Amino acid sequence: MSASGVQEAIIRAHREEWARVVAALGRRFGDLDLAEDAAAEAFGTAVERWPADGVPPNPGGWLTTTATRKAIDRIRREQKRDGKQKEAQMWYTDPPDPEPLGAIDDDRLRLIFTCCHPALSMETRVALTLRLVGGLTVPEIARAFFVQEATLGQRITRGKAKISAARIPYRVPSVDDLPARVSGVLAVLFLVFNEGYLATGPDTEPIRRDLTDEAIRLTRMVRALLPDDGEVAGLLALMLLTEARRTARVSANGELVRLDEQDRRAWDATLVAEGHQLVRERLVAAASGVAPGRYQILAAVNAVHTSARDMRDTDWSQIVALYDQLVRLDPSPIVALNRAVAVAELDGPEVGLATVDGLEDALAGYHAYHATRADLLRRLGRTQQSRDAYDKAIELAGNTAETAYLTRRRDQMT
Amino acid sequence: MQYLVSVIDDRTNSATPDEMAAIDTFNDGLVAEGHWVFAGGLASPSTATVIDNRNGAAMVTDGPFLETKEHLSGFWIMEAPDLDVALKLAAEGSKACNRRVEVRPFL
Numbered sequence: 001m002s003a004s005g006v007q008e009a010i011i012r013a014h015r016e017e018w019a020r021v022v023a024a025l026g027r028r029f030g031d032l033d034l035a036e037d038a039a040a041e042a043f044g045t046a047v048e049r050w051p052a053d054g055v056p057p058n059p060g061g062w063l064t065t066t067a068t069r070k071a072i073d074r075i076r077r078e079q080k081r082d083g084k085q086k087e088a089q090m091w092y093t094d095p096p097d098p099e100p101l102g103a104i105d106d107d108r109l110r111l112i113f114t115c116c117h118p119a120l121s122m123e124t125r126v127a128l129t130l131r132l133v134g135g136l137t138v139p140e141i142a143r144a145f146f147v148q149e150a151t152l153g154q155r156i157t158r159g160k161a162k163i164s165a166a167r168i169p170y171r172v173p174s175v176d177d178l179p180a181r182v183s184g185v186l187a188v189l190f191l192v193f194n195e196g197y198l199a200t201g202p203d204t205e206p207i208r209r210d211l212t213d214e215a216i217r218l219t220r221m222v223r224a225l226l227p228d229d230g231e232v233a234g235l236l237a238l239m240l241l242t243e244a245r246r247t248a249r250v251s252a253n254g255e256l257v258r259l260d261e262q263d264r265r266a267w268d269a270t271l272v273a274e275g276h277q278l279v280r281e282r283l284v285a286a287a288s289g290v291a292p293g294r295y296q297i298l299a300a301v302n303a304v305h306t307s308a309r310d311m312r313d314t315d316w317s318q319i320v321a322l323y324d325q326l327v328r329l330d331p332s333p334i335v336a337l338n339r340a341v342a343v344a345e346l347d348g349p350e351v352g353l354a355t356v357d358g359l360e361d362a363l364a365g366y367h368a369y370h371a372t373r374a375d376l377l378r379r380l381g382r383t384q385q386s387r388d389a390y391d392k393a394i395e396l397a398g399n400t401a402e403t404a405y406l407t408r409r410r411d412q413m414t
Numbered sequence: 415m416q417y418l419v420s421v422i423d424d425r426t427n428s429a430t431p432d433e434m435a436a437i438d439t440f441n442d443g444l445v446a447e448g449h450w451v452f453a454g455g456l457a458s459p460s461t462a463t464v465i466d467n468r469n470g471a472a473m474v475t476d477g478p479f480l481e482t483k484e485h486l487s488g489f490w491i492m493e494a495p496d497l498d499v500a501l502k503l504a505a506e507g508s509k510a511c512n513r514r515v516e517v518r519p520f521l
Contacts, residue, residue, distance in 0.1 A: 119497055166519045167415050169496040177498075 006051045013059040014043060018135030019221065021063050023107035025071055026132075026170060032114075032160050034071050036132060042067035108133070109225045110170045115159075116185040117168045124159040125188045131156055133221075134214050144211055145195070182226065186235050186295065189219050193239050197246075198399050206250050206401030212243055230282055234296030237278035241302035244271035249401075256405035260311045272306045279303040297326045316346040333362035341372055349379040367396035371406060383413050415519065416451060416493055417500040419507055422514040423487035426458035433512050440510035444492065449503055455488035487513070491520075 018039065025035035042063050056062035115128040126145075130136045136144075142152040162168070173181040196211025219236045226232050248266040251257050282296045292300070301322050308314040323339035337359055344352020353376040356369070363369035374389035390410035397403050429437070444450040459478040466473045478485070490507060494500040500517050508515045 117497075119501065165521070166517075167496045169498050173498070 003051060006055060009055040009059065010043070010046055010050060013046065013063060014135055015217070017060040017063050018043070019108045019111065019133045020060060021067050022132050022135075023111040024064050025067055026111055026114075027107050028068065029071055029075075030170070032132060032163060033157075034074065035067075036160075038067040038071035038074065039063075041070045045070075106225050108221065109172050112185055112222065112225075113172060113181055114163060114168055114170050116181075116188045117163070118181075118184055119166065119168060120159055120162065122188070122191070124155055124162075125184075126191060127152055127155045128159045129188050129218070130192065130214065134218055136214065140210070144208065179231075182229055182231060183293070185222060186219075186231060189215050189222070190235060190239075190295075192218075193242075197242060198402075206254060206256065206399055207246055209246075212239070212246070215239060216243060230285055230290060231293040231295050233278050233282055234293060234299045237275045237282070237299035238295055238302060240271045240278070241275035241299060241306050244268040244275065244306065254401055254404060255408060256399070256401040258405070259305065264310065267306065275299065275306065276303055292325075294326060294329055297322050297329070311345070314345070316342055320346050333359045334366070334368075337363060337366075337369060337372060344376055349376045352376050353380065365396065367393045367398075367402070370396065371402075374406070374409070378409070378413060386410075387413060415495060415500075416491055417497075417504075418518045418520065419490040419492055419500075419504045420486050420516045420518070421455075421488040421507075421511055422484050422516060424484050426460075426485075426487065428487075429455070429511065433510070436510040436512075440507055443506075444490070444503070449492045449494060449499075451491040451493050453488070453490040456486060459485045 021039045021042065022032075022035045025038055026032050029035060045066055046059075046063065050056075112129065112133055115132055116125045120128070127141055130141045130144075131138065138153050138156065139149050142149040145152070147155075172178075192211055193215035196208040196213075196215060216236070216239050219232070219239060223229075223232050223236050244267050245262065247268070248262040248264070249257055257263075279296075279299050282292060282299070286292050286296075301319055304315050304318050304322070319342040320339065323335065323342055326335050327339060337356065340352050340355035340359070343355055353373065356373055356376065359369060370389045370393035374386050374393055377383075377386035377389055387410055390406055394403055394406045394410070397406060441450065441453060444453075459481075462478040464475040464477070464479050466475070488511070492500060492503055494503060497517070497519070500519075504515050504517045
């Protein structure tokens, strides 16, 4: 095999096998710290050995065996150093589930639920998930979230220490707890995706592909492990339909392009098709009486957008109906704002503006509130008020492409 | 595995008869399910005395170690196989005593 072939095999193995190796060792040794270090060492050994020895026929098996050997070596070294038998610290795991849920019995799923446990802070959950499940390095994660490497390293160390000291279990939650815990996992993945999609920071690329790609990859993994969960399918569809519009969403000069001005031919047809397929699958489930959750509804909104030839062709009444459904699940002002945008398309900017103005108390500090008002005021010819709203939105927006877009819109008004 | 479940309060001796009854019922459940280790309510922080005998000459000071708006007004020590079980029990305990609680593992 050529050197570049070996290189590729190592990258592929890292992408496909990292989580499996960490999860298997985590289960066997009951120590995520040890699992992480041993997995990293095993990949290091692969980088040294595979170019000379060739890529093993079963890379995942080779990596797990090598990592296990490294872990045992380390335990022996520590026992020798401490001069005593280290007490085996085993995870508390339930006796085997009497009703196994198909593909659910996978160590990676245990790992994901442990990393996304509600007793950990959101920041810790994100860091642990990207490191232990995603296999990103500490410097990569630190760069992605603009924190010092030392800070991020400490966050991961403390998270692992809490998992071990407080005995956060390494298992798939019971059927009763599953929906709430899955939604906790999805919140972590959606946060990673959004940070990539709406990257903040003055000198930041407007879209961080490293993060959106990683979020999609991890959501695909969760989807493969929980194929019957509607919200997992919904979140994956939502991400795919959003990602499909990525290149059309930022212009050559780094400015945000709103939906009405996007070149729809630049959308990624493959991702759109995959997203639509998932949404159709969920519509069938909804027709048989399974109430859709928020991600499925948001995915359906995006499916309506990506089915339309242009803004005018968009089925706005369908979109308003979907937002009505979402408001019932989540009466937050941000959902109400998005609904108002669709109402403005359906019933005119005046009606939309009246709804938006009602949200001022809750959303005065949110850039999208001011950007939405600015756009509606502009369409109503209320130029000065629109300009003021644009100023406010620009002041509050954190994304570089968005600031550029808002500035142009403001300056275009005469 | 044992967990300390601390009750966080900003008043003292403020439990109502209904709360006391709910706590009793909850405690009975803990005993019946094998989670009970110990529990107790505490008198107000103003009744506390601090002793420092690190250098062998016991120094007695009136008042709590920390003056805070919120304080520990009672606690449970519970036996639970893992944090998920401890959190479930603590949630029931919080409901019964109608206060916030903090769950912390013993070493």
